[in-house]
Amino acid sequence: MSMQFKFTESMQVRADIILKAYPSKGSALLPILWLVHDQEGCISENAAGLVAEMLGISKGEVLEAVSFYDLFNAEQKGLYHIKICVGPCCGLKNSKWLLSYLENLLGIKAGETTMENRFGLSTVECLGYCADSPVMQINDIYYDNLTPDMLDEIIGMLNR
């Protein structure tokens, strides 16, 4: 955790392109944060400090943004970060019940991670896949029209 953050070479190239394209350095905050997040899976304090330096803003401003925008994690949320939608449309398709099922399956509550950080579980309010509800997202993959059987299968597969 106390590791010094540094962009990989290819990420640094992308960062330079972004800095050139944006009208002011500070305005590149979100795209630069995305690069950090893509590389590390989270935005550590240490990385926030580096981003602040890069953009000529305070570290406080960077940390404020990290906490304001829901998609940025301040710490890693597990190898497989499960986000299950409990928004109104998924709610109509019993997503709360699926959430309990998932919590039992993993032995954790929403907001927690399993031992050795294999699974992290979060609830989200709407993923925009309302026609295919109930839905969840694991890292970049969406799973729709979920049933308990599917949850068994998916978690079983990822547990191997």
Next chain:
Amino acid sequence: MTLIITKYFEVDDMHRLSVAKDHGAYSSLEKLFQMSPSDVVDEVGKSKHVGRGGAGFPVWNKWNFIPPNSDKPVHLIVNADESEPGTFKDRAILERDPHLLIEGMMVAAYALGVKKIFVYFRGEYRFQWKRFIEALTQAEDEGLFSSEAFKCDVIVHRGGGAYICGEETALIRSIEGERGLPKEKPPFPVTEGLFGAHTVIHNVETLCSLPFIISNGADAFASIGTEKSKGTKLISISGHVESPGVYEVVMGTPVASVLATHAGGTLGGRRLKAVVPGGTSVPVLNSEEALGARIDFESMKEAGSLLGSGGMMVLDESACTVRFLSDVARFYANESCGQCTPCREGTGWIKKILNGIESGAGSDRDVQLLVDVAEGIKGKSICPLADSLVVSVQSFVRKFREEFKQHVKLGCCPFN
């Protein structure tokens, strides 16, 4: 039936420039560049095209606010932040025909003399964002953004997961590198927006009708739809229907026919209870009101709701309206940016009361309290986020008060 936006949604690989071109993509450009920018503005004005982002503001009126001889630049922002529960129509465009949006952006940018376009993407739409960039890169490589007739830069900006950033002043701040906190209007973005420039913001769907207007003429567009609502509307249907999805309908189409034909009727043929017709920010309609309404701005208003984003959520007789509203309230409480006290505190309070009632721990007083809190925070914030929850609460309690009372009386949810 005339399809303006979804015409090629079933074609594979429409995000590839060659495939899109085989299906007419960018065919409006030849005519566009023969017209003067002000002719294009006039043509769009004649079409009576109205924005599809939820507020229902006429496109031409927005454009007309740009002072003719200003020395400030004009920026165009494409609002692809689509984050309202039940709304996923822009996502469909971004996945299935991103070149249509790019062509629409070009039309608007040409008309308004825009040299910089910003496309603000919902952070969650990662796949769609990548696909859009792929399509855009192909269009740029083809020279579409660097020709004699048209030169323009495009910056694709990915949001960080905040519903409030769909609101235009918050969106602007978010591009400028700040947290997305809405600002008082005026000044409106078109007067003083992104980096101080005149800024025209449009929803994805709004821009996608522009190529049709140019290719076929304003009259052709204005001949589709109703007196005040021209063209077609994308409806994203979710909830208790057999075939949820995104459908394009001519403005004025009866809700009953959309439900029966496109959506395939209610799940298992169960009785319809309620329809929220335009995303979670609009009042709910009971089944009678919904079945009597049409998909257009005026009819939805008459029925007691709004067309909004066209996110149509269907609740059948098995649905608990209290639970649904409770889910809606939790969304707004989470997404309140926290800047205005009535919104920050009020949405949280409403969420708590509803949670109590839904779980069976509420009293009759709580139902009244709910209505009072909603009334108390109405119209007291910088942006309409809290008011959106207020209209939901008021309409649900008014139309389904019995269900709220039943929860209180039974001490549990009667629908479990």
